Amino acid sequence: MAGTSTVTELFALDSLLSDEERQIRDTVRKFGEEKIRPHIAGWFDEARIPAKELAKELGGLGVLGMHLEGYGCAGMSAVDYGLACLELEAIDSGIRSLVSVQGSLAMFAIHHWGSEEQKNEWLPRMAAGDALGCFGLTEPDFGSDPGGMRTRAVRDGSDWVLNGAKMWITNGSVADVAVVWANTDLEEGSRGIRGFVVPTDTPGFSAPEIRAKMSLRASVTSELVLQDVRLPESAMLPKAAGLRGPLSCLNEARFGIIFGSIGAARDCLETAVDYAATRLVFDKPLASYQLTQAKLADMALEVGKGHLLAYQLGRLKDAGHVEPAQVSLGKLNNCREAIKVARECRTILAANGITLEYPVIRHANNLESVLTYEGTSEVHQLTIGRALTGESAFR
Ligand code: TGC
Ligand code: FAD
Numbered sequence: 051m052a053g054t055s056t057v058t059e060l061f062a063l064d065s066l067l068s069d070e071e072r073q074i075r076d077t078v079r080k081f082g083e084e085k086i087r088p089h090i091a092g093w094f095d096e097a098r099i100p101a102k103e104l105a106k107e108l109g110g111l112g113v114l115g116m117h118l119e120g121y122g123c124a125g126m127s128a129v130d131y132g133l134a135c136l137e138l139e140a141i142d143s144g145i146r147s148l149v150s151v152q153g154s155l156a157m158f159a160i161h162h163w164g165s166e167e168q169k170n171e172w173l174p175r176m177a178a179g180d181a182l183g184c185f186g187l188t189e190p191d192f193g194s195d196p197g198g199m200r201t202r203a204v205r206d207g208s209d210w211v212l213n214g215a216k217m218w219i220t221n222g223s224v225a226d227v228a229v230v231w232a233n234t235d236l237e238e239g240s241r242g243i244r245g246f247v248v249p250t251d252t253p254g255f256s257a258p259e260i261r262a263k264m265s266l267r268a269s270v271t272s273e274l275v276l277q278d279v280r281l282p283e284s285a286m287l288p289k290a291a292g293l294r295g296p297l298s299c300l301n302e303a304r305f306g307i308i309f310g311s312i313g314a315a316r317d318c319l320e321t322a323v324d325y326a327a328t329r330l331v332f333d334k335p336l337a338s339y340q341l342t343q344a345k346l347a348d349m350a351l352e353v354g355k356g357h358l359l360a361y362q363l364g365r366l367k368d369a370g371h372v373e374p375a376q377v378s379l380g381k382l383n384n385c386r387e388a389i390k391v392a393r394e395c396r397t398i399l400a401a402n403g404i405t406l407e408y409p410v411i412r413h414a415n416n417l418e419s420v421l422t423y424e425g426t427s428e429v430h431q432l433t434i435g436r437a438l439t440g441e442s443a444f445r
Contacts, residue, residue: 053323053327053337056320057316057319057350057353057354057357058357060350060354061354061357061358063354063357063358063361066358066361067129067133067361070130071127071129071130071133074126074130074133074134075133075134075136075137077111078111078113078133078134078137078138079137079140081107081111082137082138082140082141082145083141085107086104086138086141086142086145087141090141090142090145090268090409090412091406091407091409091412093144093267093268094142094144094267094268094406094412095267095406097261097263097267097268099144099148099268099269099270101148101182101221101224101270102182102224104145104148105148105152105179105180105182106178106179106180107179108148108149108152108179109177109178109179109180110178110179112124113131113134113138113149113153114149114152114153114157114176114177114178114179115152115153115157115158115161115173115176115177116130116131116134116153117130117131117153117154117302118153118157118158118161118173118177120173121161121169121170121173121174121177122173122174122175122177122178123157123161123173123177124177127364127368128305128364128367128368129361129364129365129367129368131153131305131306132305132306132308132309132360132361132364133309134149135149135150135306135307135309135310135313136309136310136312136313136316136360137313138310138313139309139310139311139313139314140313140314140316140317141317142268142314142409142412142413142416143266143269143310143311143314143413143416143417143419143420144266144267144268144269144416145268145269146306146307146310146313147220147266147269148220148221148269149306150303150306150307150310151183151184151185151220151221151303152176152182152183152221153302153306154299154302154303154305154306155183155184155185155229155299155300155302155303156176156183156184156185156221156225156227156228156229157172157173157176157177157183158299158302158303159185159229159245159287159290159295159296159299160172160173160176160183160229160247160287161173162289162290162298162299163245163287163288163289163290163295163298164247164287164288164289165284165287165288167284168247168284168287172227172247175226176227181226181227182221182224182225182226182227183221183225183226183227183228183229184219184220184221184222184225184227184228184229184257184272184274185219185220185228185229185296185299186201186216186219186222186228186229186230186231186274187199187216187231187296187300188216188217188218188219189201189214189215189216189217190215190217193217193218194425194426194428194429195444196231196293196296197239197240197243197293198240199214199231199232199233199243200214200233201213201214201215201216201230201231201232201233201276202214202232202233202234203232203233203234203244203246203286204234204235205234206280208282208283209280209281209282209283210234210246210280210281210282210283210285210286211278211279211280211281212230212232212246212248212254212276212278212279212281213276213277213278213279214232214276215273215274215275215276216230216273216274216276217273217274218260218271218273218423219257219271219272219273219274220269220270220271220272221270221272222257222259222270222271222272222273222274223257223258223259223270223272224270225250225257226249226250227247227248227249227250228247228248228250228255228257228274229245229246229247229248229287230245230246230248230274230276231243231244231245231246231295231296232244232246232276236291237291237292240292240293241291241292241293242292243291243292243293243295243296244286244287244290244291244295245286245287245290245295245296246281246285246286246287247285247286247287248276248279248281248285252279252280252281253279253280254276254277254278254279254280255274255275255276255279256274256275256277257272257273257274257275258272258273258275259271259272260272260273264415264418265415265416265417265418265419266415266416266419267415297374300424300425301372301374301377303424304377304378304380304381304424304425305363305364305367305372305377305380307381307384307385307420307424308359308360308363308377308380308381308384309360309364309384310420311356311384311385311388311417311420312353312356312357312360312384312387312388314388314392314413314416314417314420315349315352315353315356315384315387315388315391315392315413316353317409317413318391318392318395318396318409318410318413318414319346319349319350319353319391319395321395321399321408321409321410322345322346322349322394322395322398322399322410323337323346325398325399325402325408326342326346326398336398342398345394345397345398346398348394349391349394349395352387352390352391353387353391355387356383356384356387356388359379359380359383359384360380360384363376363377363379363380373437374433375433375434375436375437378425378429378430378433378434378437379430379434381424381425381430382427382430382431382434385417385420385421385427386421386427388413388417388420389414389417389418389420389421392410392413392414392417393414395410396410396411396414432444
């Protein structure tokens with residue numbers, strides 16, 4: 051580090067973590083710096099990621115479904131999981147996304163809502179990184195309002211037959227198993243929504259990759275096409291009924307993003323501090339100008355406060371409960387502030403800031419997706435607004 055204090059030191063953040071938590075954080079940081087950092091700009095540039103190989107390595111590290119109990123999962127705390135997400139997203143949001151979708155969406159859905167048979171079949175392999183999962187909720191015409199989904203599951207004898215399309219699905223083209231949410235006639239309207247565990251080699255299932263993204267380029271994003279996908283009765287997640295099923299999974303993934311997004315912001319800030327120390331403008335280091343220091347100080351405040359908010363929500367979750375509106379506070383604040391920090395750091399690096407030689411523009415572009423997925427800022431504002439006023443303004 052060029053300066054004398056990091057944000058972590060200024061806020062004495064380590065004093066809020068146990069020795070074991072710091073150890074887990076350091077292990078994941080070391081893995082990210084050694085195994086992923088050297089390759090990430092190239093993967094982003096080429097918009098290709100060795101997802102299967104990475105999944106094996108991340109499984110070996112123990113971070114896939116690490117906050118789940120049993121079935122080969124590590125059974126660690128929410129704070130441990132959050133710290134892992136923070137360190138992975140300090141490298142790239144796409145890596146954290148791979149881990150979030152695997153552990154918090156696909157594995158959590160099976161762990162929380164699945165049958166013993168489904169859990170035994172998929173979770174140990176997914177925890178080890180031998181099988182990859184994806185989570186299909188969003189559709190081309192239904193993102194913020196998933197209750198309107200058109201994908202249908204219809205009974206045919208004892209089978210289910212699925213038809214429809216999902217859009218923007220992380221890990222879709224590389225997944226071995228897809229958790230797909232579809233409407234049924236088991237109950238009226240969105241209460242009829244059920245989850246299905248779909249092996250991706252089932253006839254009628256395909257997952258074309260979405261190319262030409264300018265954000266999350268080191269992440270696979272796909273469409274899921276379901277054409278007369280026939281599944282046995284046992285493919286349905288037996289315990290999930292209605293929109294509550296998928297939304298409960300989103301709480302888990304949003305929690306990881308609260309930590310992750312602030313990791314991306316920290317990486318941008320550390321890069322800008324280092325850069326300002328050595329870049330000479332008008333014969334002096336950029337760091338010695340008051341305008342630069344004002345920018346750095348304001349960003350340090352937001353990065354530090356973002357950590358505090360993440361730790362507080364992590365402690366609440368570990369104590370047994372965190373409300374969806376509290377998760378919305380963290381997702382809204384930390385994503386919104388992280389993208390502001392990334393953009394401000396880019397101004398400090400100026401022209402150098404637009405290249406992949408530095409991580410800043412990559413983080414800024416990634417954070418455009420992170421701000422949008424798992425509930426847009428507006429969705430989270432409305433969730434917080436509803437908690438404050440008792441009035442729902444979604445419709
Ligand atoms: P609403 O009437 O409010 O609720 C329907 C039922 O769901 C319950 N519920 C929740 N349960 C658990 N957790 C939550 N966060 C919940 N929010 C609501 C609710 O109690 C109710 O239960 P019940 O039993 O009474 O029926 O539903 P609504 O149709 O008005 O929609 C509410 C809204 C807009 C908040 C929700 O639909 C929403 O969150 N929209 C945003 C969609 C979204 O975030 N999609 C993300 C897709 S996955 C993804 O983006 C992965 S990105 C990759 C990565 O993570 O890295
Ligand atoms: P829309 O819902 O069409 O929203 C458009 C605009 O309208 C937004 O600004 C929104 O905030 C605003 N808006 C919506 N409702 C209201 C309202 N009531 N009042 C005011 N404004 C409103 N989905 C999955 O299911 N699985 C995945 O793995 C997954 N991965 C993704 C990966 C990437 C890279 C991206 C970009 C998306 C991913 N998504 C995934 C989809 C993501 O969850 C949706 O994009 C997101 O929920 C928003 O939906 P939308 O894009 O259709 O926007």
